[in-house]
Amino acid sequence: MRRLGSVQQKMPCVFLTEVKEEPSRKRDCQQFQVVATENVNPRALESNIDCALATEKLDGTCCYVSLYNGEPYLWARLDRKPNKQADKRFKKFHHSRKSCKEFTWNVEEDFRNVPDSWIPAHGVQHHNGQPVPDENGHIPGWVPVEKNNKQYCWHSSVVNYDAGIALVLRPGSDDSELLEVAAVPLSELLEQTLELIGTNVNANPYGLGCKKQPIHVLVPHGIIRIRNAPAVHYQQLTDWFQGCAEGKVEGIVWHCNDGMLVKLHRHHLGLKWPVGDTFLNKRPVVIRVNWVTYELDVGSEDLFVSFTNLNGRCFDCIKDVHFET
Template identity: 70%
Template sequence: MRRLGSVQQKIACVFLTEVKEEESRKRDYQPFQVVATETVNPIALEANIDCALATEKLDGTCCYVTLYKGQPYLWARLDRKPNKQAEKRFKKYQHMHRSCKGFSWNIEDFKTVPEPWIPAHKVKHQNGHPVPDEHGHIPGWVPVEKDNKQYCWHSSVVDYEVGTAVVLRPSADDKEVLEIVAAPLADLMEQTLELIGTNVNGNPYGLGSKKQPVHFLVSHGSVRIRNPPPVDFQQLCAWFQESPEGRVEGIVWHCDNGTLIKIHRHHLGLRWPDGETSLSEKPAVVHVDGTVDEYNNSKDLFASLSALNGQCFSRLQDVRFDL
């Protein structure tokens, strides 16, 4: 089976991009937007993207599973960013030179991060210190501790005592059906995943409710696109607007050499979300068969899903506990 890439760094767009001086469709108050040209990115061509595996780009927040305190742990994405003075200096340099190449950073230019913080894979180091990317950020991770209110929704999908996580994945029996499982964290080691749900990114998938929030972890690359369009600007635009399978935020291609390439609707000037999503419309089944004793004192999400064990739903967004 093909080894899927891990999302540790920014992913390149499948097309070369340009900056337009108009209000961003993706970020509020951003006075510019990055849009795709019709020229395929040389990085994608070098990675032989036509033979790559096309998967759904999910709209959530990136997570990582690796060891902490001697056991598999969920880690949240936390990029180390420059302080206000360094950010001001950086922007001034960019404006003067129309580029960020050649700008010099000092280690004291960056905000402090929690002590267990680790830099993401492939972050370059100089004199023993991590070097920021072209945007002035140092991608990294921080462990999700159960009492940290900042990461309460991350915490809701893991049970460290039992050693499991709530995972949404295609069923082994039918890839068009999603299954919700309590997967061993040990089985997710060194994977990156997307946390999606009620309180993440405006909940484009319509999961849960305010009274009974629902969140899942989805391994990157696990939701395949069955009939992906060719890597062609016009055909991709048409697919996103006309195909039922195109009701996704974007595509991430996993290339044979490990390179990840992406496209999302904002690159093409298309809205997201735009009506019902492909993921939320898929049928789902709950396979959380923990014993009553195992989850009796556990998180609400585990206990609620355990009570629904074996139930099938015609749509993922119909999985609710407050009916």
């Protein structure tokens, strides 16, 4: 699997897009929609999109594994955003129909404070030693998920730094349809980005766990392959999303041979998300977590312990995984 590093810049859409002055289907506070045209993006054509690997775009929150104080750590996505005064100026400039690239930022004064441990994502441009905001006025970046941090409690639930492991959902090695929840060494995930999905993330479109017994897992980006992806054609992709069981996904990310990543979200085609029964819940899953081998003193409510109690069990889908009370 291709390592993605910490690059989590805005991926281009596989089609050229246009802006409609209608409320966004994806973001409640956004008073416009970005929709796909029927023209394939020249950047995708240059990267030979027809030979790219198509993977499922998952609906969660982005994470990153890298070293922190010399040890493998999970990092949470945290974009630096403008303060109220700077944001007001930026929006006024944007509504004047001028190019956002022409707006002048003062990074030291215009942006909200972030923790000292914050780092910008790889790929963020710098000017005079300062990171350059993207077209939305944000600076993508990361903060380490430290122990007992209540702000990132769901991130914390899927890692144990004493054992150096993380809870990961991935394809099983012995069956093309089978998924597995496994305890994976953080050292094996270094410099990869992953998606945190679960009960308390993005309204839980995959139906994992419940309020009383929340379930969260990490999914490495690019690991859930789409086996029968349609051709990169507007109508064929629209029909696939609407009429195919495998098309009940949030979107597609194509991994091109030259390293280019290209995406398509359902909302680019004016299609609804979430859908009732996602394709992720069409696949059986087996639990391969054996906490006993680590001999650590943990509480009975620990997610690793709960999964250990199900070790070796197989379920029809990840949504069916529940812990015994």
